[in-house]
Amino acid sequence: MSDEVKASYVWALESFLAPMDGVKPKSGIIDRDNVIRNAIRYVLPFSKHRLCSWHILQNAMINVHIEGFHKDFFKIMLVRGPPENFEKRWDDLLKQVRENKWVKKIYDRKEMWAEAYMMENFFAGCISNQRCKSMNSVIRLSVKSGLTLIKLVEKLDSKLAHIRHRGHEAEVSTVTAKSTRVINLTVLAKHAELIYTRGAYEFFYKELHLESAYVVNDIDDDGGSIYRYQVNHHMYPNSSSIVKYNNIKVSYNCSCKLFERS
Template sequence: MYNEVRKQRSLQNGDVNAAVRYLEGVARVDNRMYWRYRLGKDNNMCDLFWSDGRSQLDYGIFGDVLAFDATYGRNKYNLPVVVFSGVNHHNQTCVFGAAMVSCETQESYIWVLEKFLECMEGKPPNAVITDGDPAMRIAIHEVFPNAHHRLCAWHLLRNATSNIYDPRFTHLFRQCMLADLEVDEFEAHWDAMLNECGVREVEWVQDLYRRKHAWATAYIRGRFFAGIRTTSRCESLHAKLGRFVESRYGILEFVTNFQRCVDFLRDNEDELDFRSSYGTPVLQTEFVELEKSGWTKYTREMFFRYRETLRRCVRVKICHCDVSDSGEVYILQKYRRPERTWEVRWERASNKFSCDCMRMESFGLPCVHIVAVLVRMDITSLPDTLVLRKWSKTAKLHYGIVGT
């Protein structure tokens, strides 16, 4: 079987040359087109990485969070394909680059990530989300040492099911992982789960706990992941890719049709840009000025999320306020839940708001607690300090690439 695979891959030489000529042709039109490949034994291609100019510009704006995993069977050589992606100002998947690797080894991933970093002018992501492949984890630590690595929630739940044959454990583990718990609450839930399911001595569970900073919301709170908890965006992207790429395709056909898929995503983005720029929404809340202000600043998709927060802010109430020369501190509690409180701070000099729920830091949209304070302060225009540029209509204006 091994010799058969080597023979099959030896047929790549002509295919690789054709793909390189294609990329060279693209580079004559797109002067930022980047590609690199390396050869292995018998001068056969081992790994290939490429990224076009718009992908690099998108990464410059939206590359704070990077998601990727490998998929199979999308080319006739059955080489794993790694797609690097993130989310744009419409919370839509955008592609930063792609690679074909000979095998999922630490060496291959390190090479691919080094080419990615070189392509992006040395700018590493702040956060990375993967399926937890060990070789990939080591490569990330070496090439992106300061990036916070988050493990895909879906893969962890699947592993929980396969390692612990107990639906109750999977249910309780999901709560520990995704519920909005404080650290002490998480520890209490975790300990109770171990006792209830009798898995305290299971090595897989112990290793999972040691890596809690990579998956537990209680320990991740405050780190920006753009709302991404799983690599499902990657898998969704692979499904879209399947509409353009077939398993019988060689490298040239794969690269050209992959670019067609990327162009399709960009057409969708251009349509969303148009929808965000024109029209007026039907106002649905009692806080008309704040709702209108959100529409003028956020893209359409993010405005809908902001409006839902605006609608839900009446579920919390402000029960105390301390005023000082530097600002104000508000204590809020949930309706009929006096034991659950939050603290919102407003700094007078900078006009900055912060809440100890840290939703703004984690997702980039103001929480219901901050919005409730805005209403209490009779503010009619959403402060710019609460509008993350990533989610704004003007996210790409400074780069002059809207609609390109």
């Protein structure tokens, strides 16, 4: 941006939404830049905003000079489960610091960076808005220093065309080919094969294969439409999730929130 003011970022965001028919993203990763953040809040007020983990860790290194703190802080940032899990680990972390203003300030914004407070939000596995390392590595193989601007654009166009071609191949494979796992599939697996892309189905099948490791017990029902079940991994009997089934809406909800996050 030639002028980094709110109006310019608002224009950029609205231009981004135009080819998407005005459909706004449900979530986004932002940094601490007040101008950008205010523009995002103006254009995308109902999206869930997550602070970039990379920027938070950089600020932690600047403001906290205690050996081992940053490693422990990053682990706590990724703690899953109910917020109580995060709070317990955070209390233990505070024993390393005493009256640090930055630590207190970042804790007040925990809902914007702690994984435990974002279990119901989808971020496609991303916690940082830094440039994608995998995409950088792909482009780096084709682009060398010293190229003219014209050659650079030609190289990038060629690489993007190759990436799109692979995407088209995946679409054709999904429509025309059957999974090698089609033998002895359950009704659920057969249905998944019909609606998922080939890559998504292979991911789903791996998860489905783990089903036998879990034990399901009835807990209770409300006498109406809601039924509750307790699900335990047989290796971790003391760590359980609660699944709620609504037989009117035919919907499921699990306390692990993996349906929402994955």
